[in-house]
Amino acid sequence: MTFTESIKVCFSKYADFNGRASRSEYWWYVLFIVLATFATDMVSHTLSGLFSLATLVPSIAVAARRLHDTDRSGWWQLISLIPVLGWIAIIYFLVQEAKEPNRFGAAPITEALPET
Numbered sequence: 001m002t003f004t005e006s007i008k009v010c011f012s013k014y015a016d017f018n019g020r021a022s023r024s025e026y027w028w029y030v031l032f033i034v035l036a037t038f039a040t041d042m043v044s045h046t047l048s049g050l051f052s053l054a055t056l057v058p059s060i061a062v063a064a065r066r067l068h069d070t071d072r073s074g075w076w077q078l079i080s081l082i083p084v085l086g087w088i089a090i091i092y093f094l095v096q097e098a099k100e101p102n103r104f105g106a107a108p109i110t111e112a113l114p115e116t
Contacts, residue, residue: 003028010062017074021065022108026094029062063094068104070096 001009006028013019033055041048064074070093079086098107 001025001028003032007032010058013061013065014058015061017061017064018068018105019065020069020098020102020104020106020108021062022069022098023066023095025108026062026066029059033059066094069098069102069108070094071099071102071104 001022001024006025009025010021010029036055037048037052040051060074060077063077067074067076072093076093077090080090082089100107
């Protein structure tokens, strides 16, 4: 999944907590959020705060779908409320490979590389 595809998918599934999200979908979206937050913060702190507030729900939703891809409940995001150890644990969960078979549905569709 490309950078722009990831952003489109995450915003089209704004509040969809069902299904699965691939690693590339999640991490491209995180990169977009970080870059956009820095850019809006350079313009205005208020604008940055509004952007962060507007992207809060899709960020939680894509993280829940990413955790589903690793066969974990989206509620595992709450572990990030524990300083340091919780942050390490959630990052560990989010970087893991997909688990198959999975109780959260079929694997997310990933584009196959064109044959040469």
